[in-house]
Structure formats: structure tokens, C-alpha cells
Amino acid sequence: MTDALLDVRLDGAVAHLELMRSAKRNALNDALIDSLDTAFASLGDEIRAVVLCAAGPHFCAGLDLAENSRRAPVDVLRTSQRWHQVFHRIQFSSRPVVAVLQGAVIGGGLELALAAHVRIAANDTFFQLPEAQRGIFVGGGASVRVARVIGPDRMTEMMLTGRRYDAQDGHRLGLAHYLAEPDEGRRMAAELAARVAQNAPLSNWAAINAVPRIHDMSMSDGLFTESVTAALMQSGDDAKEGMHAFLNGERR
Template sequence: MNKDYEVISTEFRDEVAYLKLDRTSKRNAINDRMIEELGIFFDTLPEAIRVVILHADGEHFCAGLDLIERIQNRSPDPLGGIKRSRAWYSVFDRMEHGNVPVISVLKGGVIGGGLELASASHVRICEASTYFQLPEGQRGIFVGGGASVRVPQIIGAGRVTEMMLTGRRYAAEEGCAMGLGHYLVPDGAGMAKAEELAASITGNSVVSNFAIINGVSHISQMGPNGGYFAESVLASMTARSGDSKERISEFFDQRRRTRDERNGDQDDRSATGGE
């Protein structure tokens, strides 16, 4: 654990990094310090790490932007807000388009900036208590951490507009049906599911994981011709990675063993008159 962190905490176990939002008294609301520490974490991730599990202390994943701190520290500089948004964009982009997949474990409020943070992760697990909300309209502000770009890619621009205008709250089951979450689990079961998925992801090719988390989101925003070209480049790159040949051979060997075992069982049943 890095004791220099103030509002996040970290733990490293073998190939998995655990990144915890640790500002419980503020429902893990995001302030400038948290953005700075998240940036440091992703910039200094050890080479051996293959997946990150993002989770939170307390009852809520993240209540969004720390509005009280923002009001107290409001600068008369008209560019101040733009600079702050660009800091969020930079950190969330390093998370979404970094070197390793990020699994987020969601619970309680995933509100405003909390949804912006969660939408930058690649696999989202919702505990039953999770709810999603974009209440910026009621606060007299507009999203500033990427929600108008990332979240519409997940649920569509019309749905995001409706969420911001009405402040509507979507429960975990509704959110998963829309695509805001990928897995719905009982309260308290999110970490176990994350570790199960992390074990699967760390078993993938490092090159394939890199291509997936960087390629799909970018290609989906390209025109068809550019997308097809980028896809072909990534396909060629992964096919020539160090272990792809061995992995493909192992896949076909396993299929052959399974087929031989199945045929052997059928022969045994025929010999004994079994059905």
C-alpha cells in the first residue's frame, strides 16, 4: 500500500492491482486530489500487473463531483474549469486506453462523476444496491468528466439527455439492462465476482487484452473504411504475438481430446448395450 495516497488506497496481489476509492465521509466524491492520485496510480502501475479491480470503501461507489470543495475553490479564471475537465479527461483516458483491463465493482450511488469514472472501466459489476444518476440539470451545471461522450456510447444520447434533464435514478437491474453494468450480483458479492473475472482475464494474451481495450472503443468511432483497416492491423499484430500460435494449437488439441473422449464414451456404451 502506498502511504502517500490520501483519498485512494492500493494493494497488489500477484498480477492483480486493487484500487480503492477511500473518501468514505464524502461518499467517495471526486476532488482534485483524487484525480491527481488516480493519475499517479495508472502512471506507475507495476509491469507485472495484468488487471485492475476498482472498488470503493463505504456504502457508495462514488457520489460524483465534490461540489462543496468546488464552490470553495472556485477560481475567477474562466479557463479554470476547462483545465480541470481536461485533467479528468486525461486520467480517465489513461484508464480506458491503458495497458491493462479495469474491472469496477459498483455499489450504492454511481452518480455524475462517479458514472464518468465507472464508464471508463471495461467490465462493470453491479451489486444490488447500485443506482445510477446524472443530476447535473438539477445542480445547474453540465457534465465535465466525459459523460457526454462515454455514456452515450453505452446507452445512447437520448437516454443520457433524459437522465440529465430529469435526474432520474436507475436501479441496478435497470442499469444492467441498459448496459451501464455487465453483471448483477447480490450485495457484498461484487469483489468475489471481480476476482473470478480477473482470473479469466489474466489468462488471456497480454497483447490481445491490450488490443481489445484500445481497439474496440476507437474503431467503433471510426468510419467503416478506417475501422476495417485498424481492425486488420490489430488482427495481424495479435496473430504474430509471442504466444498466439501456442494458444491456437492448445485450443485445437483440447477440441481433439474432447472429441476423442466423447467418441470413446459412445463406443463403450455401444459395447455394453447402453443408451
């Protein structure tokens, strides 16, 4: 699965995916999006969690403008929908994704980061949506994913002004869940990924797939869906084994 744009390394139940366009600040072009899609689609059942990281000083500077500056509207539409498809695969698979962020997390890079479920930001990380300054609009899901984290009002201001949030601000707002020293992010990500890989697969699937969908529902529908999901989960063998271990003072 490894290619020139994306390095894939397997370590037990955890897959480590590394963006390899450091000379371009890991900007996302069509080929890298295709590589991400192929990698996530190709992971075997033995892979229970993913670490997503990037080579060089920056996680991802967003859309590769050199490739996209002269596209016709219909081609921009298709590119946007392709990003939606791939980021949807990342977010709604059965595998938790832990992203390691550093340096620039800009535009499409922020959209990619927010498709992950756990985000670790190095202290030099900064977040930005500069699309308005470039005469374009977000197209990889930011109007949904970013707005849900920081709110549409704050996102609008972020886009209008080109405001840059540092790692501490991003952590406070929920763009990152953990802060780390630049050389500690990958170690922390590997530990977290190994931990969540030990969860029951169906529990991880439910956390990833049920919670965001319940968020879209009315309160009544959400509570009903929660009850159905809880009933499904608690009747499974993994739940029975986990509760038995807990009641008997065992560690899993």
C-alpha cells in the same frame, strides 16, 4: 502508492484500488483524481488487471461540489481536462479494469465507472446524472462515454429530469455488465480480473484500444483497422501458443 484517499493492494497479477473517501460518499476532488493518476501510472509490468472499488456504502457520488462551487471558468475548464486525461489513462492502458459498484454512482462517479472495461453492480446500485438540477454540465467525459452506452437521447432525458436508474435498469442499458449481491461484488471482480489477467497482454491491449477507436471510424476504415490488428495479433508468439494449445486439446 497507497495514501489516505486511495488504498492500493497487489495480489499477484491483479492490483486492487479502493477509493477511501467514504465520509464524502467517495466524491472526487483534485487530490483523489491525482491519486488515481499516480496509481495507474505507477503499476509495474507484472500487473495485468485492476479491480477498482470503493469503501463504504457508495461507489462515488461524483464531483466534490464543496471544492468546485466557486471556481472561475478557466479553472473549471482545466479541471475537466484533467479528468479527461486521467480517465483516458484508465480506459486506454493495457490493463483491463473491473469496477465494483454499489450505492450511488452519480455524475463523475458514473464517468469514472465507464472508464472501466467490466462493471459489476450490487443490487443497491443506482445511476444518476443530476447536473442540470445543480446548474452545471458534465465534465468528466459523460457526453462521450455515457452517451455511447445508452445513447444521446436517453442521456439527455436523464440529465434533464434527474432520472435515477436502479441496478437492474443499469444492467439492462449496459451501464453494468454483471449484477451481484452486495457482499459478492468484490469476490466476482477478483475472479474476473484474475481470469482476464491470464489473457495474452497484447490481446488485452487490442481489445481495450482497438475496439473503441474502430467504433469512431467509418465502416471501411474500421474493417481495415480490424484486419491490420488481427494480422498483428495472430503473428505473435502468444497467439501461436494459444492456437497450438487449443488444437492439441490443452487448457491454458
